[in-house]
Amino acid sequence: MAALPRRIIKETQRLMQEPVPGISAVPDESNARYFHVIVTGPEDSPFEGGLFKLELFLPEDYPMSAPKVRFITKIYHPNIDRLGRICLDILKDKWSPALQIRTVLLSIQALLSAPNPDDPLANDVAELWKVNEAEAIRNAREWTRRYAMDN
Amino acid sequence: MRFLSENSQNFVEVEMGNCLKGSTADDISLLRGADSTRDSSSSDQLASSPPYPEAAPVYYPSPNVSRTATQLTEEEQVKIAKRIGLIQHLPTGTYERCKKNRECVICMIEFMIGDAVRCLPCMHTYHVDCIDDWLMRSFTCPSCMEPVDAALLTTYETN
Numbered sequence: 051m052a053a054l055p056r057r058i059i060k061e062t063q064r065l066m067q068e069p070v071p072g073i074s075a076v077p078d079e080s081n082a083r084y085f086h087v088i089v090t091g092p093e094d095s096p097f098e099g100g101l102f103k104l105e106l107f108l109p110e111d112y113p114m115s116a117p118k119v120r121f122i123t124k125i126y127h128p129n130i131d132r133l134g135r136i137c138l139d140i141l142k143d144k145w146s147p148a149l150q151i152r153t154v155l156l157s158i159q160a161l162l163s164a165p166n167p168d169d170p171l172a173n174d175v176a177e178l179w180k181v182n183e184a185e186a187i188r189n190a191r192e193w194t195r196r197y198a199m200d201n
Numbered sequence: 202m203r204f205l206s207e208n209s210q211n212f213v214e215v216e217m218g219n220c221l222k223g224s225t226a227d228d229i230s231l232l233r234g235a236d237s238t239r240d241s242s243s244s245d246q247l248a249s250s251p252p253y254p255e256a257a258p259v260y261y262p263s264p265n266v267s268r269t270a271t272q273l274t275e276e277e278q279v280k281i282a283k284r285i286g287l288i289q290h291l292p293t294g295t296y297e298r299c300k301k302n303r304e305c306v307i308c309m310i311e312f313m314i315g316d317a318v319r320c321l322p323c324m325h326t327y328h329v330d331c332i333d334d335w336l337m338r339s340f341t342c343p344s345c346m347e348p349v350d351a352a353l354l355t356t357y358e359t360n
Contacts, residue, residue: 057309113307114334115265147335148306148343 054082058108061151073155075106083108087119087155091198092163096190097125100198104134104158106151116145117154126186126193128167128176136161137171261338281337287350288336293319293329306344307331323347 062082065075072092078084087104091097103122109115119141121134129137140149140157167186170176179186257269262277273281296316304311305318305328312318317329325344327335332343340349 055308057307060309114338144346146339146341146343146346147331 055112057113058082065151070152070156072159075151075155083112085151089155089159089162091194092159095163096187097127097162097194097198100194102162102198106154108151113147113149116141116149117151119154119158124193124197126175126190127162128165128170128172128179128186129161131171135171137169284337284340287340288333291319291321291349293317296326302326305331307335321347321349 062077072090074088075085076087078086085106085108087106089102089104091100091102101123102125105120105122107118109118119136121130121136123134124132125134131137136158138157138161140146140154165179167176167179175186175189178189259267259269260273260277260281261267262273262280268277294317296312296314296318302312302325307327308331310328312328318326319329319332320326321332321342323342323345325342327343335343336349341347342349
């Protein structure tokens with residue numbers, strides 16, 4: 051296996067030394083490019099009180115290409131599908147090597163606070179979010195309680 | 202929405218939730234791929250592959266599309282040749298202490314006096330090797346996302 055680039059070592063050290071509030075990212079013991087991530091549901095969102103597990107993988111040509119990130123914990127959100135895939139432009143065509151693991155995870159946390167049903171990944175969720183937001187938010191709270199608490 | 206990148210003078214514009222089209226199944230397979238590389242023991246791989254595999258240069262006719270030279274269409278070859286030409290027009294120099302940036306945001310290694318650096322029209326500076334690798338994929342400044350070709354044209358017009 052090729053040596054770990056200095057940038058990945060530095061980012062990992064900085065994540066440990068100055069953790070982002072509400073986010074933990076720990077590299078896997080046997081693969082330094084694979085991170086176990088936990089994001090806490092933001093306050094005043096239907097995800098509040100939940101602990102959401104994600105996996106983050108830095109591909110071979112990182113930072114020239116974006117990290118691969120996926121929710122492992124089930125979540126009711128118009129921009130996250132049932133496989134946990136996330137619709138976020140900086141993970142796709144708006145990626146820039148000036149972004150980092152830290153900024154990516156902050157963006158994902160912000161996406162939980164600001165769902166965007168007009169650009170959906172989970173179509174049924176987005177549809178309900180548009181026609182009956184109150185019910186969609188109730189569902190999101192229920193899923194948070196059922197899948198993202200006490201585990 | 203704006204987030205501050207590590208380097209405090211560089212902002213990166215971030216937009217939320219914009220991408221139904223970009224969602225492909227390979228996200229999942231790549232994550233699983235991480236596990237499989239971990240499982241395959243490195244000694245096996247060393248035994249079966251040649252000691253010094255020749256790395257063919259890889260080109261990126263558009264972001265997320267990687268090809269070796271022989272796989273490129275004529276149109277893509279022209280596009281890449283033009284891109285290489287444009288990159289050569291961007292000024293290079295050696296790093297001096299007075300510069301504001303202490304660290305190249307791409308490799309996150311501190312600039313050393315005498316390092317070869319390239320300066321984009323927006324005045325953001327990077328190691329030549331780091332930025333050229335990125336510019337071959339996307340002709341934008343990593344820090345401010347400004348399209349470099351538009352900025353280049355403006356520079357030509359004002360001169």
